[in-house]
Amino acid sequence: MTTPPGPEAPVLDTHPTAAALWAATHAERAALADDLAALTDRQWATASLCARWSVEDVVAHLSAAAATGRVRWITSVARARFRPDVHNDRRLAEQRGAGPAGTLARFRTLVPSTTAPLGPVAAWLGEVVVHAQDVRRPLGLTAAPPVPVVTAVARLYAARDVAVDSRTAAAGLSLRASDGPFTAGEGPEVSGTTLALVMAMAGRGAFCDELSGPGARVLRERATRV
Structure with missing residues (x-):
């Protein structure tokens, strides 16, 4: 089965629109998913640059951000008694698959999502840009966004x-x-x-x-x- 090509990143000017920023976010998610498609289970367990999290954890975290809207995110934080680690661990568990392949498949379904918890769209583009390097660097992958x-x-x-x-x-x-x-x-x-x-x-x-x-x-x- 051939994976369809991901979206192309738009050209962003000095004052990009929300639509352009979302298009760039989708392109960076797709590029990351493609980079991770051939990883072994051992590579998925590699420690990322993000404290405590493996490569698979980071991907699950990106899925959580793309799947959870403002109200649900705030509710989750409140139920965790405003403890970020507890909140994040719950959302990671929700987005992880039965194994790395399932976690990646879930992330791929969310590539075109425009759902986000809080903040400007550029922040969610930044989430993908930063976390993609959190996993690429330890894995020796050299891809970078435009x-x-x-x-x-x-x-x-x-x-x-x-x-x-x-x-x-x-x-x-x-x-x-x-x-x-x-x-x-x-x-x-x-x-x-x-x-x-x-x-x-x-x-x-x-x-x-x-x-x-x-x-x-x-x-x-x-x-x-x-």
Whole structure:
């Protein structure tokens, strides 16, 4: 059986519409699903860059975000007595299949979903961009989103703390992408690819070796505290 091609990522301008951001989100989900299709069970159990979670856990988490609307998400958090780990563990259990193949199949059904708990669409694009690298990097997979897609996430992360304390991480620093138009902030400069800047703002210290400039040490220290 041949898997149909996933959606193509749109070209995102400086002020992308919600529709364009959702289209990019769908394309990144599809690309990740394709990357994981040939994994062995052992690879599915590989530790991701996201604390406590395996590759399969991260995929189940992405499914939970794409399957749970605002009211149900808030209810789940409240029932967990506002303990994020309890809330996340319950949603992971809900989205995991009987094995990795089932977890991936569930994720594929949610590729075109526009359901999201809270926040701007760019935050949910960021969720896929960041978590995809959380699993690709430990697995040795080198795929990355197009620079315009990552740029949309970088702009949000530098401007707001959303699912991660990205703006806080970047405070007092001048961020400059080496592969695209993204710039933000004032202070000691940190330069690197747009993806490395996004991952560092998201607290992934593993990407800080790809950054340079007088502010890189500060961003590394903040990233590795997460």
